[in-house]
Structures are given as structure tokens and as C-alpha cells.
Amino acid sequence: xxxxxxxxxxxxxxxxxxxxxxxQTITISFLPSYNQKPLNLANEPFLANSEDSLSISLFKxxxxxxQLLKQNQVVHKVPNSFYLINAADSxxxxxxxxxxxxxxxxxxxxxxxxxxxxxxxxxxxxxxxPMKGMYWTWxxxxxxxxxxxxxxxxxxxxxxxxxxxxxxxxPYLNSQNVVLPVKSRNNSIQIEMDxxxxxxxxxxxxxxxxxxxxxxxVMLNQLMAKxxxxxx
Amino acid sequence: MKKIxxxxxxxxxxxxxxxxxxxxxxxxxxxxPKPIYDFSKNPLSEDKIMLxxxxxxxxxLSRDSTISCANCHSPYSAFTHIDHDLSHGIxxxxxxxxxxxxxxxxWQSSFMWDGAVNHLDMxxxxxxxxxxxxxxxxxxxxSKLQSSxxxxxxxxxxxxxxxxxxxxxxxxxxxxxxxxxxxQSKYDSVINKEALFSxxxxxxxxxxxxxxxxxHKEPLFTNNQFENNGLPMDTFLxxxxxxxxxQDSANYLQFKVPTLRNIEYSYPYMHDGRFKKLSDVLKHYxxxxxxxxxxxxxxxxxxxxSSNERxxxxxxxxxxxxxxxxxxxKYNYPKNIF
Numbered sequence: 001x002x003x004x005x006x007x008x009x010x011x012x013x014x015x016x017x018x019x020x021x022x023x024q025t026i027t028i029s030f031l032p033s034y035n036q037k038p039l040n041l042a043n044e045p046f047l048a049n050s051e052d053s054l055s056i057s058l059f060k061x062x063x064x065x066x067q068l069l070k071q072n073q074v075v076h077k078v079p080n081s082f083y084l085i086n087a088a089d090s091x092x093x094x095x096x097x098x099x100x101x102x103x104x105x106x107x108x109x110x111x112x113x114x115x116x117x118x119x120x121x122x123x124x125x126x127x128x129x130p131m132k133g134m135y136w137t138w139x140x141x142x143x144x145x146x147x148x149x150x151x152x153x154x155x156x157x158x159x160x161x162x163x164x165x166x167x168x169x170x171p172y173l174n175s176q177n178v179v180l181p182v183k184s185r186n187n188s189i190q191i192e193m194d195x196x197x198x199x200x201x202x203x204x205x206x207x208x209x210x211x212x213x214x215x216x217x218v219m220l221n222q223l224m225a226k227x228x229x230x231x232x
Numbered sequence: 233m234k235k236i237x238x239x240x241x242x243x244x245x246x247x248x249x250x251x252x253x254x255x256x257x258x259x260x261x262x263x264x265p266k267p268i269y270d271f272s273k274n275p276l277s278e279d280k281i282m283l284x285x286x287x288x289x290x291x292x293l294s295r296d297s298t299i300s301c302a303n304c305h306s307p308y309s310a311f312t313h314i315d316h317d318l319s320h321g322i323x324x325x326x327x328x329x330x331x332x333x334x335x336x337x338x339w340q341s342s343f344m345w346d347g348a349v350n351h352l353d354m355x356x357x358x359x360x361x362x363x364x365x366x367x368x369x370x371x372x373x374x375s376k377l378q379s380s381x382x383x384x385x386x387x388x389x390x391x392x393x394x395x396x397x398x399x400x401x402x403x404x405x406x407x408x409x410x411x412x413x414x415x416q417s418k419y420d421s422v423i424n425k426e427a428l429f430s431x432x433x434x435x436x437x438x439x440x441x442x443x444x445x446x447x448h449k450e451p452l453f454t455n456n457q458f459e460n461n462g463l464p465m466d467t468f469l470x471x472x473x474x475x476x477x478x479q480d481s482a483n484y485l486q487f488k489v490p491t492l493r494n495i496e497y498s499y500p501y502m503h504d505g506r507f508k509k510l511s512d513v514l515k516h517y518x519x520x521x522x523x524x525x526x527x528x529x530x531x532x533x534x535x536x537x538s539s540n541e542r543x544x545x546x547x548x549x550x551x552x553x554x555x556x557x558x559x560x561x562k563y564n565y566p567k568n569i570f
Contacts, residue, residue: 002392011236122273122353123402130357131371131398137361139348139477169478 022101027188028066028108029094032059032087035196036231039087056149056195059087060134061224062114062127062142066097068105069179076103082114084127084134085193108182108189112225113144113175119168141166141213144174145224147195153204161204165221167213174218176225183230190231197227256281258338261415262424264451267338269352269410274403276410279390282566284408286386287401289565292376293356294322294366301359301405304331307564310494310557311335311412317505325364328469330505332490333498335414335557339452345487345503346474347458356405357398370398377401382569414493414557415451422551423451429551435541436548443517443535444545447489447528453552458486459528462521466504473503484526496553510549514542 032039034056042055066081067074076099086092118128119141128135134143143166150159167174182189201223210217256276260267287293291300304319305311311334313319319331329345343349349358359365360373377383377396388394390404419437421427429437440448449455458474465471465485474483487503501507507516517535521527537545557563 120350122270122351123399123406125397125399129398130354130402131374133369133371135354135357137357137370139358140350140354171479 023098024101025187026097026099027094028097029188029190030063030083030085031093031190031192031231032085033192033194033196036192036194039195041087054149054151054199056087056147058146058148059195060132061085061112061145061193062134063110063112064114064118064175065109065111066095067109068099068103069107069109070105072107074109075105076100081110082118082127084132106182107179108191108230109177109179110191111175112178112221112228113166114142114168115175116168116173118142136164136166141168145221147198151204154208155205156208161202161208163210163217163220164212165210165217165224167217169213172213172215172218174213174221176221178225178228180228180230192229192231193224194227194229198224256411258410259413261413261420261451264415265339268341269338274353274406276407277390279386280404280407281411282408282569283386283390284404284406285563285566286382286569287405288408289570292380293360293368293373295368296322298322299366301356302565304359304365305334307560308497308558309333310414310497311563312498314497314499317500319365321359321362321365322367327364328471329503330500332488333494334409335412335493336452336491337412338410339456341456342488346477347488348477352409353402353406355409356402370401373401374398386569412557412563414554416556417493417554418551419548420451420554430547432544432547433551436544436546437551439537439541439545440548443537446530448492453492454489457489458483459489460485460524460526461487461489461517462523462527462531463502463506463516464522466506469504471504482526485524486526492549493552494554494558496550497558510546511542514545518542 034040039056039059041057041059062082062084064082066078068076068078078097078099081095081097083095084092118124123130128142130137134146135141136143143164145163145165147161147163149161151161152159154161165174180191198220202220207216210220256278258267258271258276288301288305291297291303293300299322304313304321306314308314313331317330319327319329321327332345337343337352340352341350343352343355344358349355357370360368360370374396377387383396384394387396387400391400418427418429418433422429447455447457447459447461460473463485472484474486474488475481477483495501495510499508499510501510501513507513514537517531518537521531521534523532
């Protein structure tokens with residue numbers, strides 16, 4: 001049964017690729033970073049500066065709805081662009097995208113998080129499987145971004161912090177739109193997500209556990225959006 | 233080119249044959265509204281329903297293999313936890329709410345007393361993960377199933393490959409739950425003109441329609457909305473209901489209107505099981521309503537019922553019992569599998 005289906009698919013794919021106009025492959029990379037260096041997940045604290053010790057044990061986030069723009073107009077929408085970026089898995093950073101060869105763009109737009117449609121669609125697989133630990137269990141909804149670790153500035157048990165940012169219902173719509181200029185025209189766009197910049201906005205003595213949709217969660221995801229930039 | 237055409241044609245023939253072997257037809261009772269559940273995203277099959285049923289009765293879903301869904305959702309009490317105002321989960325932990333009865337779920341748009349879950353497929357994830365219910369992580373459930381010969385066989389039968397994922401196990405549990413349809417009570421026979429109410433039941437039905445039907449709408453006996461029915465807040469539980477999910481004060485003390493079908497079997501009553509008997513429920517509606525800003529509008533006018541009238545309403549409510557549903561061989565413990 002499966003073999004017959006696969007045969008049909010193979011035949012159709014060949015037909016399609018012949019029929020398609022010329023396209024090119026670009027690689028869009030989402031790179032969890034710390035001070036412009038690759039993020040080092042560790043269970044032991046590393047010294048960010050002489051005053052505090054900080055370690056990040058987990059960073060995962062959803063990015064979705066990737067679009068290419070020229071002069072603020074959308075020139076290409078990447079279909080089905082929903083990805084889970086996991087700092088512990090470098091295979092999750094790089095996404096190969098096919099775009100028509102004649103598309104010109106000067107900026108890239110994506111959503112940091114998932115839209116409300118996905119949040120009401122029930123059980124999904126792959127990057128959306130609840131096994132990935134990115135779906136709230138006691139109520140419906142995806143966690144857009146998870147950042148966990150410890151800092152001796154946290155007034156919490158084990159000096160830990162856990163930011164589970166999400167929410168698809170009014171008034172705590174958590175997902176953020178990010179638009180970044182892209183200067184050079186080569187086949188890769190590297191988007192740095194600088195955790196250090198994000199952390200610099202956080203006051204750990206007051207804020208170390210965000211586990212529900214809230215005003216604070218929205219603000220933190222806005223800060224994460226600000227911490228994204230295209231590197232050349 | 234001709235060869236491709238033959239392959240495609242044969243593919244269609246095989247495909248259509250495959251569909252008719254295992255497809256399960258979901259029966260919508262006469263004159264009922266269209267189901268809300270999107271079957272196209274989770275097409276029913278006998279094998280997936282069976283797999284879901286096996287999972288429903290298997291305590292493997294819990295951390296220490298002591299708690300299954302059926303612990304709180306027993307088939308003989310309309311899939312609720314009879315005799316318990318609040319359910320108890322793992323390690324004798326006591327929960328915060330009364331286990332709702334499970335039936336006619338394809339017609340509901342949200343789940344739990346406060347609607348915290350927006351899709352049936354994600355419902356099971358909540359009790360599985362709750363530290364006081366089953367206290368397990370879904371990826372650990374998947375590992376346990378992957379080590380089980382029974383489950384690798386059942387998954388293979390259902391999906392034609394042995395991949396076990398969170399999505400698949402949740403969708404199969406949904407498939408079983410969605411087949412729990414209760415529509416064959418005495419009330420249904422009367423509506424279908426196959427039986428008659430007694431005089432007492434007829435009077436009860438008339439009073440029911442006058443006083444209760446705005447929330448407990450026929451034929452599902454719920455309007456699928458969240459309402460405040462005047463229950464004073466339990467000072468220990470401090471349960472604000474739907475407001476906990478929406479953060480909206482307009483939802484203060486609002487809870488999902490439960491179905492009244494099989495109400496005979498699903499005591500005790502209300503979101504915290506505070507009423508043991510139906511007569512207690514009716515006493516609440518006639519003399520116990522607690523006023524507040526979000527009280528359901530119709531309840532601002534007191535319901536006046538003599539004690540005979542209350543008895544008649546209860547007589548009518550007993551006609552909503554569906555023995556076919558409660559004793560069905562299709563829904564109970566799958567002895568032949570375990």
C-alpha cells in the first residue's frame with residue numbers, strides 16, 4: 001500500500017519539477033547566540049561578568065510565517081514555514097528554502113512564535129508534537145519560547161529561572177513579528193538570536209518564573225524579538 | 233506516459249479499496265446538530281479507535297502505572313467518577329474539581345469545566361501531565377509504549393508503521409472518546425415517537441422546558457456555553473471558573489454547562505461535586521441561588537417549584553438515562569486485548 005503511494009508520489013514529483021520554473025535554494029539560519037558567539041548550553045555556571053554567574057540550560061523557540069520583502073512589500077511567502085529551533089540541536093538551525101530565481105528582497109520577516117490557528121488545531125506532529133515539551137499541558141496553547149537556566153541574581157530555589165512565553169488569546173497575544181534588513185545577496189541569511197541581549201533586559205531579582213500567558217510574557221517576547229539581527 | 237497513467241489508475245483502485253476496509257462511519261443521531269469535531273484532521277478507523285480504547289483503560293499512562301483514564305471516567309457511571317465530589321489521582325492526591333462525564337464530545341467546542349482545553353485531541357495531555365492526576369510526561373509515555381510488544385503491534389495495525397508519537401497516541405484516545413455517543417434514552421424514544429412519557433414525566437418535561445432549557449438545551453442538554461448558575465464560591469477551593477483561563481472578570485464564577493444526559497448515573501453534581509442528589513440540585517435552583525454580577529440572567533428571577541413539581545422534574549431527568557450507552561460492550565474494558 002505504502003509502496004504504491006510512494007511510487008505515485010515519485011512520478012508526480014518528477015513531473016512537477018520538470019514543469020516548475022527555475023528556482024534557487026537559500027539557507028535561512030536561526031542561530032541561538034550569546035554576545036555574538038554560539039550559545040553554549042551548560043549546566044555549570046559560566047561567568048558573564050565578574051559580578052554574576054549565569055548558565056543557560058535550555059533554549060527553544062518557534063519561528064513561523066517567513067516572508068521576504070522588498071521596500072516593505074512582500075515578494076515571497078515561504079510556504080509551511082513553521083520551525084522549532086532548539087539550541088541543543090544544531091540540525092534545527094538551518095532551513096533550506098526554495099525561492100523563484102527572479103525574487104529580489106531587502107528584508108526578511110518572520111513571526112517569533114506561532115499564530116492562533118495552530119494553537120486551536122489540536123494534536124499535530126513533527127516539530128509540533130507535544131513530546132517536544134512546547135505545549136502547555138494544563139491548558140491549550142503552544143509555548144512560543146522556552147528559556148531556562150540559573151543566575152545567582154535569581155531569588156528562587158536553586159537560583160533557577162524559567163521563562164515559558166506563550167499565549168494566543170486576547171489580551172495576551174504573545175507572538176511577535178520581526179522584520180530585519182538583509183544587506184548582501186548571497187545564498188544564506190543568518191539570523192542571530194542574542195540571548196545575552198535578552199538577559200540584559202531582565203531583572204532576575206524580580207522576574208525569574210514566567211509560566212503562563214501574561215503581560216510580562218508579552219513584554220519578554222517583545223524583548224527577544226529586539227534581540228534578533230541578521231549577521232553578514 | 234501511458235505507463236504513468238496505468239500506475240496512477242491502479243493507485244486509485246487500491247486507495248479506494250483501502251478506504252472502505254477500515255473506515256468507521258460516525259453516526260449523527262436524527263435531528264441533532266452537525267458535530268463540531270473536525271474528522272477530516274483525524275479520520276476514524278476501527279484500529280485507531282481500538283488503540284484509543286486500550287490506552288483509555290491502561291494505567292501505563294501514569295507515572296507509576298496505577299492510574300488510567302477509566303479510574304476517574306468509569307463506563308458504568310457514564311464515564312465519570314461516581315461517588316466522589318473531587319477525584320483522587322496518583323498517590324491519593326485529591327483534585328480540585330469533579331470529573332465530568334464523557335459523552336457526545338464531538339459536539340463540544342471546549343473541554344474541562346473552565347474550557348481550558350480548546351480541542352479534544354489535546355484533552356488527554358492535561359490529566360496525563362497533571363502532577364496530582366497521572367503525573368507523567370508524554371515523551372515518557374511514548375518510551376513506555378515503544379518498549380511494549382502489545383503497543384508496537386497495535387500502532388502498526390492502526391498506522392501501517394510502528395512509529396509511536398505524542399500526536400498519534402493523543403489522536404487515538406480522541407478517536408475512542410469521540411465514539412462515546414449517548415442518544416438512546418427513554419427521552420429519545422419519546423421524541424422519536426417510539427414511546428410515551430408517563431404523566432409525571434410529561435409534567436416534568438414541561439416544567440424543565442420552562443425553567444431549565446435555556447442552559448440545558450435539547451437534544452444535547454447543554455448549550456455548550458459557560459454560565460454562572462448561582463453557586464456560592466467554595467472558600468477552600470476558591471475556584472473562579474472560566475475567568476482563570478480568559479483573565480476576564482465577565483467570566484467570574486462561570487463554568488461549562490454540563491449535559492444532563494445520564495445524570496442519574498453521574499452523581500455527585502456541579503464542578504466541585506457539592507450536591508449528592510438531584511433533589512439537592514433542585515433545592516439550589518429554587519432557594520439557593522447566590523447573586524453576583526455574572527449570574528446567568530434568567531436566574532435573576534426566582535424559580536418557583538412545589539415539592540411535587542420538583543419530583544416531576546426529577547422523574548423527567550431520569551428519562552435521560554441511556555442503558556445502551558452505559559452498558560455498551562463497545563466502550564468497556566477491552567478484555568480480549570489485555
